[in-house]
Amino acid sequence: MALDVELAEIRDFLLAHPPFESMAPGAVERLVRRLRVEYFRRGTAIMVPGRDNLHLFIVRSGAVDMHDAVGTLVDRGEVGTCFGSTTLLGGNPSTFSVVAIEDTLALVMDAATFAELCSNAPGFEEFFDSQRARRMAGAVALQQASSSGSAVLKTRLRDMVKREPVTVGLDATIRQAAAVMAEAGISSLLVMDGERLAGIVTDRDLRNRVLAVGLDPAGPVSAVMTTEPVTARADGLAFEALLEMVGRRIHHLPLVEDGRALGVVTTTDLMRLEHANPVYLAGDIAKQESGAAIAKIAARLPSVVESLVAQDASAADMGRIVTTVGDAIERRLIALAEARLGAPPVPYCWVTLGSRARMEQALAADQDNALIIDDAATSADKEYFAELARLVSNALVEAGYPTCAGDVMATNPNCRLRLKKWRKVFTDWMTAPVPEAILRASIFFDMRPVAGDASLYAELAEQVRTQAPTSARFLAHLAGAAVLNEPPIGFFRGFVLAKEGAHRDTLDIKRGGIGAVVDLARVHGLAVGSPAQNTDERLAAAVAAGRMDAGRGADLRDAFEFISYVRFRHQAARVRAGQAPDNRLSPDELSSFDKRHLREAFAIVRSAQSTLGVAYGTGKLG
Known part of the structure; x- marks a missing residue:
């Protein structure tokens, strides 16, 4: 039976626009009968954040604007544009608003028809998956841009007050006032008339x-x-205060709230905001002469991360900054230990492992390190390096880096070996792999020199780079471990939370989120012989070698950035609240925007794990 003229026009319209253009004409004819046409007057809200949406819309005429949850324009849909797939694929409620900016006609498809096409029409679901991937990239950009600006532009003055105001009464003498200032170590004093x-x-x-x-x-x-005196509101911004002080040529600005003095901000305080970065911090660390002094400087690191989250730093940038500070601490402690013990009897290389080796360290990190010792070392030299490791490890604990629960530290004799022995250990891992041993050893394949003779590390790294790509069974076991590290998302796209214990009702964003991408990238990087340690660089190397599709690589890199950013923001929030940073998130602290895009990020990771598992036949490993 022939289509009537109107339905035929709709069929031809669909065949002219993706993703329907790749469908068979007969399938599109059948689809047309299942669509309805709906009219939206200009200004009508078609989709609203927080409201469920169960339809796919195709703009037949007119135009719509799409805004994210914070009101930012993310797309303008004209004739042929589809919208609504986000909720159909990712779950409700919507985090986007869609408003008709012209009188608009839309073809409306119900959820059942959409699901049927995703299952049966080649390329249909992939088209909308690619849209979702683009949204993930946009989400990453939005998270960073929403907090853009330097610290002095974003910081509230009340957040700069670290102590109660020091005051005297009107009846105080000049000598008494000076004595109070000297005792408190301050450069200004508030004089009060009562309150x-x-x-x-x-x-x-x-x-x-x-x-x-x-x-x-x-x-x-x-x-x-x-x-x-001139005063400022406690809720004012730091840059406003800076402009006021420069304009009036004053150096101290009292803060008041409801007529009550809260404290004083100085021009030095404001300038110090811009100095909360690793350059200043690392420079201060290099000057210290004791572990205790270094620990005092290291205590500033959480505040630096908090400041970076409030600015426009990406998770990748923050990881490098935290790593840079950690390296500076470790190098200085090693130098102090050498000064105490004397020159080492033979060359050695102190290497860092895990997230620090990948330049991806966050807060709440423990120690992961090892020693590569020159083959000329004798049995008598062992005591020197054992004591070096002990001194550095104890000082690292004092500086805020607890010991590794798995004992992967240079204090462990099995992590303090001569180069020849290390080469044999890595050869055994790669040529005669045992699943449990590979799981424990994977951290050693993320290794970077920190201090000492880097040529010792270079020899070992070159062995791994050349041997790993040909070690098929080793890579298969490594892939098997990567696939088992599942993202914390259930079958129905709900988060998988801890059911008991101190972390009940929280999700571990490090293990199954960040760690899952790290594991995937490690397998691919080693398989293509890349010398890279960094996760982003390993994924790029896999794409360049043709081992991974460029789209999949971009998706994983965006997912990794988004998950990592959410972790840094969570840690900064805990620092701000006076709590110890960790990697356990409660869904209650996540916005609907975060939840939606975390689900999408976890789904990207799970899909990549599935592909890896098929490629290596991990289900068949014995």
């Missing part, structure tokens, strides 16, 4: 208005204070 801020006196006032003119210090402080 009211009456004035401020600074060290410059004492210098210019007292000492320079020979004023009697027994006189009242009110005689030299600045009365009714």
